[in-house]
Amino acid sequence: MCGIAGRILNQEGGVGRDLVELMDAQAHRGADSTGFAIYTKPLPEGGKVRLMGFDRRNLNSDLDDVIKILKSHGSDLLTDPQIDDASTTHYSVRLEVREPANVESWIAEADLISNRIEVLSYGISLEIIKDVGDAKAVADKHNLRIMQGTHGLGHARLATESDVSPKASHPFWARPFPDVAIVHNGQITNYYLWRDKLELQGYRFMTENDSELLAVWISDQKRKGLSLQQALIKSVSEIDGVFTFMISDLNGIGLAKDRFAMKPLVTLESEGELIAATEEQAVRRIAPDRWDVFNYDGPSMTQIWPLRTIEAAA
Amino acid sequence: MSEKVIQVGHRDIRIINQEFLAALEAGYSVVVTDTLSRHNLGVGLPQSGKIHFDGSVGYYCGGLNTGTDVRVENNAGWGTGEAMSGGTITVNGYSGMSTGAAMLGGLIHVKGDCGPRCGVAMKAGDIVVEGNLGYQAGFMAHRGRIIALGGAGPSCGDALWEAEVWVAGDIESLGVDAKIVEPEAEEVEEINALLKQLGLEERFRDWRKIVSEQKLWYFESRDANSWLMI
Numbered sequence: 432m433c434g435i436a437g438r439i440l441n442q443e444g445g446v447g448r449d450l451v452e453l454m455d456a457q458a459h460r461g462a463d464s465t466g467f468a469i470y471t472k473p474l475p476e477g478g479k480v481r482l483m484g485f486d487r488r489n490l491n492s493d494l495d496d497v498i499k500i501l502k503s504h505g506s507d508l509l510t511d512p513q514i515d516d517a518s519t520t521h522y523s524v525r526l527e528v529r530e531p532a533n534v535e536s537w538i539a540e541a542d543l544i545s546n547r548i549e550v551l552s553y554g555i556s557l558e559i560i561k562d563v564g565d566a567k568a569v570a571d572k573h574n575l576r577i578m579q580g581t582h583g584l585g586h587a588r589l590a591t592e593s594d595v596s597p598k599a600s601h602p603f604w605a606r607p608f609p610d611v612a613i614v615h616n617g618q619i620t621n622y623y624l625w626r627d628k629l630e631l632q633g634y635r636f637m638t639e640n641d642s643e644l645l646a647v648w649i650s651d652q653k654r655k656g657l658s659l660q661q662a663l664i665k666s667v668s669e670i671d672g673v674f675t676f677m678i679s680d681l682n683g684i685g686l687a688k689d690r691f692a693m694k695p696l697v698t699l700e701s702e703g704e705l706i707a708a709t710e711e712q713a714v715r716r717i718a719p720d721r722w723d724v725f726n727y728d729g730p731s732m733t734q735i736w737p738l739r740t741i742e743a744a745a
Numbered sequence: 746m747s748e749k750v751i752q753v754g755h756r757d758i759r760i761i762n763q764e765f766l767a768a769l770e771a772g773y774s775v776v777v778t779d780t781l782s783r784h785n786l787g788v789g790l791p792q793s794g795k796i797h798f799d800g801s802v803g804y805y806c807g808g809l810n811t812g813t814d815v816r817v818e819n820n821a822g823w824g825t826g827e828a829m830s831g832g833t834i835t836v837n838g839y840s841g842m843s844t845g846a847a848m849l850g851g852l853i854h855v856k857g858d859c860g861p862r863c864g865v866a867m868k869a870g871d872i873v874v875e876g877n878l879g880y881q882a883g884f885m886a887h888r889g890r891i892i893a894l895g896g897a898g899p900s901c902g903d904a905l906w907e908a909e910v911w912v913a914g915d916i917e918s919l920g921v922d923a924k925i926v927e928p929e930a931e932e933v934e935e936i937n938a939l940l941k942q943l944g945l946e947e948r949f950r951d952w953r954k955i956v957s958e959q960k961l962w963y964f965e966s967r968d969a970n971s972w973l974m975i
Contacts, residue, residue, distance in 0.1 A: 692861040692880045695823070695842065711782040711822055712803045719781060722801060722819045728842055728860040730880045730899060 433601070434460030434709040435614040435696070436585035437677045437684045438717075441703035441739045443472060447570075447578030449717055450585040453706070454566035456713035461589030464600035465569040466561025468612035468679055469583040473555040477509050478609065480526040481559050483597055484548040487522045490514065493548040494524065500540050505532035517572055521597050524548075525558070538607040542635055549598060549637055554610030556580075556681055561600035581738055582705075584679050586614040599638050605646035606635060608654075610681045613646035616694045616709055617674030625670070645676050649685075663687040663733040675727070677707065683737040692730040699724050703739030746795070749773035753780050762788060769794035769813060782822065787815055792831065804841075807834040810851065823860075826853045829870070842879075845872045848889070854943055861898075864891045867908060873943060881920060883910040883955070892936060894950070902955040910955040911936060922961040928954040 434457030438449045450467050458465075471479070484493050494512060501507060506529045513525040531537035534553065541550050552559035558578075562569045566587065570576055586601035605611035619625075619641035626636060626644055634647050648670070652662035659680075666687045675694035678685045684705065686696065698707045699714050699721055706717045711724055727734065749768045753761055762785070768775050769791050780786065780800035787796055788805055792812035801819040810829040817825075820838040830849040835856070842860040845853045850870045858876035865884045877895035884900075886908030896914030903920025911928075919925070933952060941947055 692842070695860075710784075710803065711801060711820065712784065715781045715801075722838070724801075724820065726820075726839060726841060726860060728879065730861070 432460050432589050433616040434458075434587040434713070435616050435675065435677060435707075436709070436713060437583070437614075437679070437686075437705060437707035437736075438585075439582040439684060439703070439705040439736055439738060440580075443579055443581050445576075445578075446470070446580040446583045448576045449706075450583050451566055451570040451575050452716040453708050453713045454585040454587050455570075456716045457587050457708060457710055458565040458567075460709060461587045462565040463590045463595045464561060464563045464588045464597065465566045466559065466586050466588070466600045466602050466614075467569075467575060467583060468552070468557060468559050468585075468602040468604075468614070469575075469578050469580045470556045470610075470679070470681065471558055471578060471580040474509070474527055477506075477527060477529045478553055478555045479558050480524075480528055480553050481551040482524040482526065482548055483551050483561075484522045484524065485520070485598075486547070487520055489547060490522055493544070496544055497524075497526075497541065497548055500537065500544075501528055501531065504537035504540070506530065506537065515572065523551075523560070523562070523573065534609055535607045539635070542606075542637075545637060550604075550606075552604040552612065553607075554681075557604070557610040557612055557679075559602055559604055559612055561586075561602065562597050563595065563600065582679065582684060584612060584614045584677055584684070594639075599640055601640075601642055603638075603640065603643040603646045605650040605678075606637070606643075608647075608650040611646060611650050611678065612680075613642060613649070613676055613678045615642035615645055615674060615676035617672055617676070617689065619644060619670055619672040619674060621671040641672075642676070645670070645674075646678065649678050659685050660733065660735055663735070667731045667733065675709075681738075683735060685736075686727065686732070686734040688727060688730070688732040690730050692728055696727040697724050698727065700736070705736045707736075746772065746774045748776055750776045750778060752778050753783055753786065755781075758783065758785050761786065765796060766791060769796065782820070784822065787813075790815065790832065801838070807832075810834065812851075820857075826851070829853075839876075840874075845870065845891075848872075858895070859893075864889065864908065864910075867891075871939060873939065873945075875945070877914065878910075878912070883908055884920070886910075890936075892939070894940075894945070902957070904961060905955070905957040907957065912953045912955065913950040916953060916955075919955065922958045923955050924958040925953045926956055928952055 436453035509527040602612045622641040673693035697711045775796040777798045782801040784803035788808045790810045790813035797816045803822040805824045807815045808827040810832045812831040815834040817836045822841045827846045833852045835854045839857040840855040853872045855874045861880040863882045874893045878897040881900045887906040892911040897916045900920035902923030
């Protein structure tokens with residue numbers, strides 16, 4: 432019983448604040464951990480890396496190793512690293528970097544030290560921030576409310592399929608695809624079958640969490656030539672279990688829902704904006720007086736919500 | 746009957762429900778404001794009285810109702826009227842998944858559409874839906890009637906027991922072990938009388954009555970092959 436949320440603004444604005452509200456209203460659905468995928472303003476050049484380290488005592492040496500690997504792939508820091516100053520053993524780091532010559536090769540090497548410090552996300556816009564605790568705790572620790580952007584996802588996790596830890600939190604980055612993230616409410620029952628197939632193709636997974644699989648599965652289908660819409664439709668027949676997931680990229684947010692119509696999603700759409708959440712009461716936090724919500728509660732449903740800015744440019 | 750206004754906002758639901766009970770038992774008609782689609786509003790209502798939720802409600806509104814007339818001005822979330830045994834619940838908008846789950850009596854009247862598994866495992870009572878039924882309407886429903894003036898989604902009447910699903914519009918597909926039978930004239934009269942009581946337009950409707958085909962009723966069988974015949 433996790434809670435998920437999506438938000439699209441029709442221009443850059445306080446998407447961090449909105450997602451915190453949406454997740455705070457759903458904290459009862461799972462307070463083991465909370466996470467956010469936020470599409471912030473792209474840098475003039477390069478990309479953003481979000482990292483999680485697992486032993487603060489080794490922060491300096493771990494970060495040195497991360498930077499060494501970046502440099503060996505033609506990248507480098509564009510600004511000083513930003514590191515959280517919490518008292519927890521684990522720590523988070525935000526980097527702005529010159530784009531690696533080959534993202535896939537870089538992340539493959541960076542993953543060799545993922546037992547010490549793990550790349551949570553990479554992209555020109557995407558930033559994944561996640562941690563143990565409820566929405567307010569995570570928002571306070573990581574200054575989520577002040578984050579500006581165009582769109583994003585949120586997740587409140589009740590751990591059912593894997594452990595309670597900062598790294599098992601959602602959202603998941605679709606490793607190694609830049610700027611793709613996922614949140615998921617449900618259980619995938621043919622997880623190991625698909626994981627084996629994807630690993631044989633060279634994909635790596637950082638957790639035992641079935642949601643991580645979905646992000647890579649969809650991105651792999653797109654790499655093989657399907658559109659996002661086609662990949663979402665295919666997921667409904669190929670992925671077994673009960674699920675509602677939302678996948679985001681630079682262009683917007685997509686949704687797929689299983690054949691059994693078990694996991695809800697309520698949306699409010701207006702003038703290029705989207706508020707989406709597992710529960711209507713979360714939508715009320717953003718739009719207390721709007722009653723024209725839509726319930727995605729039928730079987731085998733898919734949907735794509737594009738950014739209005741992208742639509743206008745097309 | 747004098748009226749009492751109770752505001753929900755972000756207050757504690759247990760305290761709010763206690764306020765509902767106290768007001769209804771004191772003979773007030775209750776109007777509930779600032780509902781914010783919150784869960785568990787009006788659970789365990791008493792055997793008489795009226796309560797009007799002036800907005801949308803979340804999960805389980807009117808659950809375990811024993812006789813109160815409940816009105817929801819807009820949408821209702823999952824499990825509206827779950828295990829209710831009396832009274833009525835009227836939802837002006839959409840009613841979410843498992844409306845009337847395991848209900849034991851009373852009436853639920855939805856003016857919009859209903860989500861999946863409407864009337865799941867219901868034991869008695871009526872659910873009237875002016876719009877469409879969602880996926881698997883009547884799933885494992887034991888007794889009672891689900892009546893839709895609109896159509897029905899996929900797997901209608903899946904694994905029904907002795908309940909009936911009545912559909913006036915199109916049916917996307919029938920569920921496992923469900924079949925359409927010709928309704929008796931007296932049964933149609935009963936349905937029409939109920940609709941009239943709810944103030945719904947009297948006119949001809951091409952009713953399809955869905956009941957169990959009873960092929961799933963081989964509970965005494967130890968022969969696995971018999972299940973393959975279904």
